[in-house]
Amino acid sequence: VVATLGTTSSTSVDPIAEIAGVCGGEGIWLHVDAAYAGAAATLPEMRHHFDGWERADSIVFNPHKWMFTPFDASLLLFRDSDAFRDAFSLVPEYIKTGVSDEARNFNEYGIQLGRRFRALKMWVQIRWFGVEGIRARLREHCAWAREFAGWIDAAPDWERMAPVPFSTVCYRYRGSELEEEAAIEARNAAILNHVNATGRFYLSHTKLGGRYTLRLALGNLRQTREHVRDVWETLQSAADETA
Template identity: 70%
Template sequence: MTEPKEPSASQLGLSDMSPAEFREAAHRVADLVADYLEGIESRSVLPPIAPGDVRRSLPQEPPRSPEALDAILADYLSLIEPNLTHWQHPGFMAYFCSVASGPGILGEWIAASLNSNVMFWRVAPAATELEQTVVGWLRILLGLPDAFDGMFMDTASMSTLTSVLAARHVLPGLDARDEGLAGRPGIGRLRLYCSTETHSSIEKAAIAAGAGRAGVRKIPVDADYRMRADLLETAIAEDRAAGWWPFCAVATLGTTSSTSVDPVGAIAAICEREGIWLHVDAAYGGSAALVPEMRPMFAGWERADSIVVNPHKWMFTPFDASLLLFRRPEAFRDAFRIVPEYLKTPEGETARNFNEYGIQLGRRFRALKVWMHLRWFGGDGMARRIREHCRQARDLASWIDADPDWERLAPVPFSTVCLRRRPAALRGREDEPDVARRLDASNEAILDRVNRTGRVLLSHTKLRGRYTLRVTLGNPRAREEHVRMCWELLQKAARGDGAETRG
């Protein structure tokens, strides 16, 4: 073990870390990261700690004097790394996997060293044009027409908010950008449409846009949790008659709970007839369009006004990286462009200034890690991995279907499986209140037992009021053996709780 070093001359002076110091430190950090990834499976996915444990182990007073890198890294290895939930672990099967590939990590590292603020072309020319290029590459790989332009955002929440505000801006006669909404007589209430399965970020966008949660009308879904397009059309007619101002509809390709796929073609046709902006939330499912044979389920999304796909969800790009695509870039620019004197540059209209297309002025150089990742794997390589995850999910679904004591609660269009333990003895009695409560409690206990093993981490949701376990497969490090292990852990956890089998 290396003896701790004293603070260096650069730490004690007025300069930054010297190039020689940085080189030495970077080699150490590279080894630290490589060791972490190499040994990831030896760790518990979920750390056995309670809220407040880490904070109590950290000094409450800030450091006043420089500390040696040895001490900093030692504390990281003892206090931080062991107490993280390990998203890179092949047993992480909760929520939607967000996995960082090796080339993506390297791209993130290089981008941090450049510290480019990609707000407008003059201050980040290569970064701006690389972003334009990579956005174009992804559009092609997703099979979308060249009518779409776009940019990188941090998350789907921001991509959706930006799109909803652009949708509000194009409403004729509203002019919320300049006039606002508060205190204006004669302004109808804004109405946004989505399904009952839509992500909560849609409601947050409606709040920020001034529609409020009351302005969100949730359309019922069919047996497979897909929006009922016929009921959307009825709702729009009812709202217009009642004085509402319909302005935006959101179709989801891969809902958060069940990964259902809304009938985007039918929804697009309604939006076109009604003059309503269509935003497609494909944050998770959109990556599957990299697989040519899976594209038919996306038919119609090319008619959307805006689309969000998150490379950090299922394209194995380090968090954060959200791709926002739009057909009408002028709607975004008109909604957000404000150029005070201190931001004016001589390039004028010849250059792309991304800050004019959204809320944020400062923007990270996200395109670099996506560029490196795409070049390393290639579009075909990414498609192979997504195809494999879908195969793994189908295998798990088949094991569930073959076991009379378990049931699937939703179709499996992508790589997420929704299931619960329902003993064969209780088939047909699921809706009895007492049985329903016992089934919910039993499955909650199963989830807790499985997660406490540390070998996998699963999450849950509720589908039609039923406590539902979710298994999401999306880690390129996960192999069939990990999927089998997950299924065996679920069965073992169920055998440890026989309460739900009693009649």
């Protein structure tokens, strides 16, 4: 069973503790996909989102998504390393050596035999920022996302499409002149293209419940609150100019 903690589209969180209880009772392997939101586990105030993930059999977290690490960097944690190795190990005769049993061969922990040295950039990030430095930047991103969501909620022609547990906001333009869903989608697609064409920001979209939705994802070290405010003002201008 794969449970998601901060899904890519809307950053929603599955009920990990409940799922872990079912998996534990049935003897089913539980994998937690925290590729995006795993960084938030460093924040004490966010720990409630992670309740139960300590009972998972494996967890994945990608520091390149929201912990300022250059692409690509993925951390895979697993409870039973032997089970994981047994699932993936394939050692042909030509790579066997006399010391194969004396060291941990990471080529036996995935479908690829070779891999790059990705650990150094992760080590540098942690050494440079420290735990508190990482936390401070994550908190900024979350605070700006909540503020942006507040602007959306206060604007009569805009609507928020999902909760904001982390640093991504899902929203759309929903002017009173728009009634049909097809018209709403076309207008929001036009707004998205208009904003991205400025070259100042790059927004993305998804579909939630079949409805076209714009996304603001905050996670860059160089972002500031002024950037977030500029995005909001540009979105409002784009809504007027695409009418």
